[in-house]
Amino acid sequence: MTRSIITALVLNLPEVFGNHQPIPLPPLPAPSQAAYGIPGAASLEIPALPVTAVAGVDGPTIPYDPRHWQESSVPDLGYRQVLARAAQEQSQVLDPVEADRDRVAVEMLGFDHDIRSHSMRVALLAGAIARQLGLPEGQARDAAWAARVHDVGKGDPRILELVNSPGKLTEDQRRMVGSHTTLGAELLKGRSDLGSRSRLLGSEVALSHHERVDGTGYPRAIPASETSLEARIVHVADFYDALMERRPYKRGLSSNEALGMMTAVSQEFDPAVWNALIAVVVP
Numbered sequence: 001m002t003r004s005i006i007t008a009l010v011l012n013l014p015e016v017f018g019n020h021q022p023i024p025l026p027p028l029p030a031p032s033q034a035a036y037g038i039p040g041a042a043s044l045e046i047p048a049l050p051v052t053a054v055a056g057v058d059g060p061t062i063p064y065d066p067r068h069w070q071e072s073s074v075p076d077l078g079y080r081q082v083l084a085r086a087a088q089e090q091s092q093v094l095d096p097v098e099a100d101r102d103r104v105a106v107e108m109l110g111f112d113h114d115i116r117s118h119s120m121r122v123a124l125l126a127g128a129i130a131r132q133l134g135l136p137e138g139q140a141r142d143a144a145w146a147a148r149v150h151d152v153g154k155g156d157p158r159i160l161e162l163v164n165s166p167g168k169l170t171e172d173q174r175r176m177v178g179s180h181t182t183l184g185a186e187l188l189k190g191r192s193d194l195g196s197r198s199r200l201l202g203s204e205v206a207l208s209h210h211e212r213v214d215g216t217g218y219p220r221a222i223p224a225s226e227t228s229l230e231a232r233i234v235h236v237a238d239f240y241d242a243l244m245e246r247r248p249y250k251r252g253l254s255s256n257e258a259l260g261m262m263t264a265v266s267q268e269f270d271p272a273v274w275n276a277l278i279a280v281v282v283p
């Protein structure tokens, strides 16, 4: 990858890169978990798929079907397998509360097909990271659900237009894109059709998923240690998917390229979550 492509990626992902300057491409480690500092990492067995639908409540409310997470938008075959495996692991019949909040997520993301698909992939990845971290099943499912609604603030037409714009944004426009965090939190807080726990968690993750460990994120620029673990999980999963995703104005990266770029800014990630991402996506 050339430096000019890296620069273009930085310019075109303002919501992810925020105030980062263009990131020089670091030398890429070999594609193994050990290369990223995970001791004794065993190679992961990826089971043979197909992904099959599981009988649920009112049909497929969990994104186990690749059509829901728009498999064609992520060219990296390894990432597709990670998503498919996560979808298999996370597919299950929902209890009524979970089914209801999934319906809310689907409704709130009705404004844009690409953002809905991105959110579903981030949800699968967040769920896989949460399981890798050894979180209880209920918390892992909460993290996955919160990931589905992390970008609902982008439904504001002014923000959506900027997010889909290929050109370099002005400072004011970047601030406008950044406001999808506070706007999303407000939208979720106002959803009386969500239970109080989901409403609180969803709004917290929408607000905090761009905060960084080193306190250089947005909108509050607070250390990520002051945010929820779910927000720190979504931050890492969101960053990875944004790099891996093909958009009209950029190609989707390979996993190795994306991890190389993330390594250059890894001081912003919760170290345990960052290691868990690597364990999930590196065979």
Ligand SMILES: [Fe+2]
Pocket (backbone or CB within 6 Å): 015, 150, 151, 180, 209, 210
């Ligand atoms: Fe976001």
Ligand SMILES: [Fe+2]
Pocket (backbone or CB within 6 Å): 118, 122, 150, 151, 238
């Ligand atoms: Fe996102």
